[in-house]
Amino acid sequence: MARNVKLRIWRGDSKDGGLKDVTVEANEGEVVLDVIHRVQATQMGDLAVRWNCKAGKCGSCSMEINGKPRLACMTQVASFGDDETITVTPLRAFPVIKDLVTDVSFNYKKAMEVPAYEHPKNLAPGEARMEQIDVERSQEFRKCIECFLCQDVCHVVRDHEENKKSFAGPRFFIRIAELDMHPLDMLKNRKKTAQEEHGLGMCNITKCCTEVCPEHIKITDNAIIPMKERVADIKYDPVRWLGTKIRKREGL
């Protein structure tokens, strides 16, 4: 059954902007992206919104709904009360371009800074083999749809613009963890660079990235904390460090 929904949509650009009130019809089962599209079609023809799959798999329609970073296509209108106003804003950690669209290029720059997988030199293409239990570990991280909600909610950059230079963010910590846990990756010093170049030590594990992940990746427990422990192995544990000098241990 259709009902009227009160929306407050942020409109503007990098110079100025504000929240605009609008009332729009919502049908049963619709998501916030549906009603934004209806506003765009009927009342705000020039409203900018980024979207693509409408199935929670492309990561395009990331925005903040009642102050929480969420995918608009996965947020049911029915999850809000009948009298509740739904406030929709662009991601607040990134520069705004127009209305609900932000410039997320920060993330692509950070992606380029993470060294790629390095294949063993003694294995020709097609010869590499992995056991399923080794594959499973990194498969969780491969579920990432790059919606950048974790990057948006992370207070290290959200609340401190100046940290963007030295902090890769949770999305790229799972990438680094995935590679560091890869049995065949030959690149050395991933742990060291995670700490010294990608800013792993700046994370204070408050788990907001895990809370907002639409793919339910356990970013903190399965990637960031294991990486912090691996960094402790090589930088803050003299016994482990000595062990690596006496005999070559796995995992460095």
Place this chain on the structure above:
Amino acid sequence: MSGVFSPTRAKIDKRTLRTDKWWLEPLLTFSVLISFVIYATFRAFENDNYFVKDSHLISPFYSPCLSEACEPGATILGFTPVSAQIFNFALSPALIILIFPLGFRMTCYYYRKAYYRSFWLSPPACGVAEPHEKYTGETRFPLLFQNAHRWFFYAGLVLNVILTYDAVIAFRNAEGEWGHMSVGSIVLTVSAAMLWLYSLSCHTCRHTIGGRLKHFSKHPVRYKLWSKISVLNAKHQQFAWYSLIAVAFADIYVRQVATGAWTNFYFF
């Protein structure tokens, strides 16, 4: 202006637009933790009412009792390597050992989340701007010290063994005969069990058991153990709270019995 008020970001003058009760969880966490800290500080300095001779109950705050000032019977086989006084100041036996459980909890990955949010407001909740101008995380002293978590974990395991021993010897009656069970023996057993669950579910434990490996397939036994620890690890937050409450209650119980306010009831 930094953070969400930076010049290039959407012009929104509020620190958060969240409409739920985001402040409730940090407030509750703060209230419970500060209550525990106040009570534990009082008990650590009280230096009394930590041992019930007839029921063989010792408070987990005072075990192992390593001071020459310990009550007879509260020590482990009479082992008291620490002087009763330091610089003419009477040293409570609790102060000798509490640094280890305190350090374990202070550097625990769960408690870090809890107190960074509720005490330091960094951030108070997800999507709520923090009040600090600068932020360097755990890259500098003193927070760099969080990386010492594993050493407190190892010390915590030793304490768990001792507290388990305390629970076992509490299954005796006033005459020292085995096979008797009181409310106190249950309280100490639950406390020790919760501490084991808290330690075994710890992220450092998970890492040590198998998390640091690159090849699970080359280490099937460690992989199996890692899988089991991972199940516990998912409940680490719960075990952190359960163990805190269980230890605090064990201390309260021993204190109440020691002062005579409560009677330690024997089932058999």
